[in-house]
Amino acid sequence: MPSRTPGAARTGRPRSTAADAAILEATRDALVEQGWSKLSMGDIATRAGVAKTTLYRRWPSKNELVVDTVAALFDELEVPDSGTLAGDVEGVVLQFAALLDRPETRTALMAVVAESTRDEPLRDRIRSSIVDRQKRLVLQGRALAQQRGELPVEEDEQAASATADLIFDVVAGAVVHRTLVSAEPIDAAWARRLTTLLLGGLAATIQERSAS
Amino acid sequence: MPSRTPGAARTGRPRSTAADAAILEATRDALVEQGWSKLSMGDIATRAGVAKTTLYRRWPSKNELVVDTVAALFDELEVPDSGTLAGDVEGVVLQFAALLDRPETRTALMAVVAESTRDEPLRDRIRSSIVDRQKRLVLQGRALAQQRGELPVEEDEQAASATADLIFDVVAGAVVHRTLVSAEPIDAAWARRLTTLLLGGLAATIQERSAS
DNA sequence: TTTCTAACGCTACGGGTCGTAGCGTAACTT
DNA sequence: AAGTTACGCTACGACCCGTAGCGTTAGAAA
Numbered sequence: 001m002p003s004r005t006p007g008a009a010r011t012g013r014p015r016s017t018a019a020d021a022a023i024l025e026a027t028r029d030a031l032v033e034q035g036w037s038k039l040s041m042g043d044i045a046t047r048a049g050v051a052k053t054t055l056y057r058r059w060p061s062k063n064e065l066v067v068d069t070v071a072a073l074f075d076e077l078e079v080p081d082s083g084t085l086a087g088d089v090e091g092v093v094l095q096f097a098a099l100l101d102r103p104e105t106r107t108a109l110m111a112v113v114a115e116s117t118r119d120e121p122l123r124d125r126i127r128s129s130i131v132d133r134q135k136r137l138v139l140q141g142r143a144l145a146q147q148r149g150e151l152p153v154e155e156d157e158q159a160a161s162a163t164a165d166l167i168f169d170v171v172a173g174a175v176v177h178r179t180l181v182s183a184e185p186i187d188a189a190w191a192r193r194l195t196t197l198l199l200g201g202l203a204a205t206i207q208e209r210s211a212s
Numbered sequence: 213m214p215s216r217t218p219g220a221a222r223t224g225r226p227r228s229t230a231a232d233a234a235i236l237e238a239t240r241d242a243l244v245e246q247g248w249s250k251l252s253m254g255d256i257a258t259r260a261g262v263a264k265t266t267l268y269r270r271w272p273s274k275n276e277l278v279v280d281t282v283a284a285l286f287d288e289l290e291v292p293d294s295g296t297l298a299g300d301v302e303g304v305v306l307q308f309a310a311l312l313d314r315p316e317t318r319t320a321l322m323a324v325v326a327e328s329t330r331d332e333p334l335r336d337r338i339r340s341s342i343v344d345r346q347k348r349l350v351l352q353g354r355a356l357a358q359q360r361g362e363l364p365v366e367e368d369e370q371a372a373s374a375t376a377d378l379i380f381d382v383v384a385g386a387v388v389h390r391t392l393v394s395a396e397p398i399d400a401a402w403a404r405r406l407t408t409l410l411l412g413g414l415a416a417t418i419q420e421r422s423a424s
Numbered sequence: 425t426t427t428c429t430a431a432c433g434c435t436a437c438g439g440g441t442c443g444t445a446g447c448g449t450a451a452c453t454t
Numbered sequence: 455a456a457g458t459t460a461c462g463c464t465a466c467g468a469c470c471c472g473t474a475g476c477g478t479t480a481g482a483a484a
Contacts, residue, residue, distance in 0.1 A: 012459025013451040019461090035330030040441060051462045056443065063249075107329045113392055114322030117315070118247030123395060131393060166405050169390040170382055177385030180325055181343060182377065183335060193378050193417065200416020201409030208408055224430030225480045231432090252470060263433045268472065425484100432479070440471080450461070 022048040027069045031104040036111035063115050063122055070108045071129035079137055085145040089195045092137055093175060097186035100179045110180060138168045159209055234260040239281045243316040248323035275327055275334055282320045283341035291349055297357040301407045304349055305387060309398035312391045350380045371421055
């Protein structure tokens with residue numbers, strides 16, 4: 001997703017799609033080996049077998065390049081549709097954990113988030129590239145559970161949306177925190193514990209809401 | 213907490229404690245204005261009214277300096293002892309959220325975490341300076357709740373420890389994720405929703421464990 | 425007081441990165 | 455064949471890192 005001028009077929013020499021792919025791969029490799037702070041555009045260019053100027057013709061800066069590199073990784077995530085809500089949640093948790101287990105993901109994701117705290121456009125880019133992609137999973141999982149009758153169809157739309165957001169922050173936050181801050185591995189047992197906590201809490205949440 | 217040689221009173225000119233304070237404050241200010249990636253040691257030194265070499269006499273590198281700067285902020289956190297577990301949880305959540313609401317905290321914390329993914333000593337330093345300080349709150353809150361009879365005293369010590377770790381990752385993770393990734397504000401209503409979810413889930417967790 | 429010692433401010437340095445400019449060449453369209 | 459754009463290459467100014475050397479200064483010890 002490098003930046004191009006707008007629309008249709010252009011004249012002149014076309015951009016090399018091979019270079020696009022090579023750059024993204026080189027960025028991932030460099031992130032793994034060098035980490036964020038020692039990541040250099042020159043190094044990426046060399047690895048990709050490309051001139052440094054070619055990088056800057058596509059991405060305005062290092063941050064944008066890394067966001068795009070990471071965003072691509074999040075495409076893999078999907079709701080497993082295992083037949084039960086608990087199974088689906090566990091599945092997503094384990095997928096997400098596996099994603100964060102890759103060195104390039106953990107390093108890049110946090111670095112970009114850190115940078116985004118001072119950079120509004122970057123934050124928007126992250127939201128549309130990464131966050132929305134994950135949030136979709138929550139809505140999807142809920143829809144499946146409602147079809148199965150495991151979850152009631154909430155009437156108060158606003159409350160339902162708030163709950164979905166909460167679930168998203170809890171799941172993604174817990175997985176990220178466990179992996180990066182606590183630096184403990186996520187295994188099936190942990191995923192089960194989190195799922196139990198989550199679904200138990202969800203029941204309490206819905207109960208309280210319908211009571212009031 | 214700059215690095216000193218070990219023990220007791222030394223001879224020669226003592227380190228200026230005023231410089232220590234000025235450096236930490238300058239670091240916080242610089243983080244707010246420049247963000248992590250544009251943070252420079254030279255700038256910090258100038259702001260603190262100190263020579264750059266003085267920084268390096270105390271901290272081996274930028275990372276360590278920032279970790280210490282951030283760690284100091286986490287000293288404020290404490291369990292409110294409001295009389296109920298729910299009140300305590302909400303209180304801690306709101307405190308933590310307020311902490312992350314400061315620009316210097318959010319920027320620095322994430323940047324340091326990102327860096328730690330490739331830096332083992334840094335990770336240890338974070339764990340002892342920041343993480344342990346927070347984890348204490350969980351244990352403390354549980355002890356209070358057990359005194360009040362709100363929570364049972366678990367017999368399986370290992371399981372109890374795992375639950376405490378889970379709670380910690382969920383609470384801290386959710387707050388961080390909400391603040392930094394979702395970039396939504398944390399208000400009292402959100403804190404209540406999270407608390408409801410958490411305590412409901414905790415009940416389910418304990419129930420399941422005692423059943424098996 | 426005098427002596428000793430380590431911290432301090434200052435300056436300068438080598439090594440590295442960023443992001444840009446300018447040029448000749450290569451690839452594709454019309 | 456002409457036109458247009460991407461590409462590789464080289465060079466550049468600006469900035470930053472972390473260190474070294476030196477004269478000066480603030481306390482402790484004698």
